[in-house]
Amino acid sequence: MSDHLGLRRLVMLSICFLLLTACGSDESSWETIQKRGTLRVGMDPTFPPFELADGGEPSGLDVDIANAIAQQLGLRAEFVLVSYDGLYDVLATGKADLLLSAMVVSPERTRDFAYSESYFNAGELLITTRELPLTVELSDLAGQTIAVELGSQGHVELIEWAAREDLVILPLNSSDEAVASVSDGAAEAAVVDAVSGRLAMRKHPTLQIGVVPVNVEPYAAVVRIDDSLLLRQLNEQLALLRDSGKLAEIIAYWLDEEVH
Amino acid sequence: MHRSLKLPSIAQLPANLSLSPGLRIVAFCLLLVLLNPPPLLISVGPEETVQTTHPIVGVHTRLTDEVEEWKIQRSLQMVRQMGASWIVEFFPWAYYQGENREIDWRHPDMVMRHASAQGLRVIARIGLTPKWARPADTPLNYLDETAFADFAAFSASFVDRYQGQLDYIVVGNEPNLSFEWGYRTTGPETYVDLLKIVYPAVKQANPEITVLAGALAPTLEAPGSQWGLNDLLYLQGIYEAGGGSFFDALAVHSYGLTFPPTAAPGPEILNFRRVELLRQIMIENGDDDKKIFITEMGWNDHPRWTRAVRPGQRINYTLEALRFVEDKWEYVETAAIWVLRYPAPTKSYMDYYTMITPEFIEKPIYQEVKKYTGN
Structure with missing residues (x-):
């Protein structure tokens, strides 16, 4: 290449x-x-x-x-x-x-x-409803459904995470869909990269970006x-x-x- | 009689007990040796067979800079488990043959041994020129006519050494780019001159070896450009320079960029089906009996690179492309996806061509290709 x-x-x-x-x-x-x-x-x-x-x-x-x-x-x-x-x-x-x-x-x-x-x-972050604390982390979400864009870096992170923790991964077609699924209640949280997350948040003002990043880039x-x-x-x-x-x-x- | 060993108590030890500097160094070295874990014992294991419903599937591995044997083994196991029958791997001449002309076979031996154990067919790409075979202050990929015979001799040695394990060799890489010649401005004639020396040499070493020309880089560079030459013009140039008799099959690189795999080809478009235009040139030059090997193909799913697609699209496009190749291109022997894994992250969009992470985490595209091959 x-x-x-x-x-x-x-x-x-x-x-x-x-x-x-x-x-x-x-x-x-x-x-x-x-x-x-x-x-x-x-x-x-x-x-x-x-x-x-x-x-x-x-x-x-x-x-x-x-x-x-x-x-x-x-x-x-x-x-x-x-x-x-x-x-x-x-x-x-x-x-x-x-x-x-x-x-x-x-x-x-x-x-x-x-x-x-x-x-x-620019690393991955967690998007949740405002009912959860801003300091929420993946480890607080054991047993919950986490939405993610299929095949994204966030998805890879969740696959790795799910090998250790009880986690339901909900792969969707885009970061937008992953964030929307939190709004709709289909998922407890979404893992998206920082840029996609912030861009998606424009459409979902009722959601929040957690202050603890999933990973750092x-x-x-x-x-x-x-x-x-x-x-x-x-x-x-x-x-x-x-x-x-x-x-x-x-x-x-x-x-x-x-x-x- | 019972004899007991009487040890001094701590209190009895002299307060100023000390070792001489020499003894301290010896003690330190001894400690290091004792602390050093034994090397990992890697067993090649039993001969495996690739289970696949789509034997056309291949993948380009990147084991060149992978020094740990267990990682080489793990990579190749994961190729087999994905249901890929073929690997394309780069074997840099410059890494193996030093100033004294002796060839250090340890690394390629390791790769070939594990590839054989996993039941994989290897397409070996040979390239990069040792320092002794190129002028001072030239880059590693600089290759001029004075080194062609040495390159051919190394290629022949390589082919000879791996008889029974290796059936395919690619001469060079993307010869239609000046970068691949160390920024020398060359044309198809130069490449044909190289083929004319390498082809008989490797055939003499192993008459059964399949020699692949190329692999041509998809590019639209116009004649006279110092950066390269349009791959379609370059292939025609190879034929016009009499190169048709000096290769058995053609290696090509086929990237979809932002286009779906079924997007129609055109001379001014770089997309997956550009392969068909190359095939047409082969037919026009009477080479319709020769096969094409796609030694690099794929899409990139970087979140924001302008030449990337979404990860889901990448998966769909890759699977569609594999189906398309099988259904429509009977002249294609394998389609090797770029790239299985890098030894370390490149921290750029290049990481988004990989199928597994440096830590061997399977990306969804790996899992989907694995499902596609029935695994």
């Missing part, structure tokens, strides 16, 4: 460009970025609502976060669009300063790359392992966004509002 679907050209073009233009300066990336005035953000724009470039400029949750961080730093965000396979390559070869593209923290890559604080947990920005100054800046800016409520606002804009 290799990515032979067209986007590879973007990756290779980026790599070739960098190999031709890369210089061996000792200057830190952060200093270079400040002089340049732009923050080059690597991104695979095929992943809505985080990033999508439908023939034009990219838009999405990650794009807004990148723009907000750049603005706080007095910079302009510039997006380097590549396929997923090439993201780490464009970072490694210096074509991008960081990656902000729904990147899951991957401990296997930490020899070469460093991850920022997570800005979003943290999204974070990525920098080269030596770029500790840049990493510190990113973490500080993410903290600012979080503390000011701006991060929650961006997430809500893309996941909770009907217009998207």
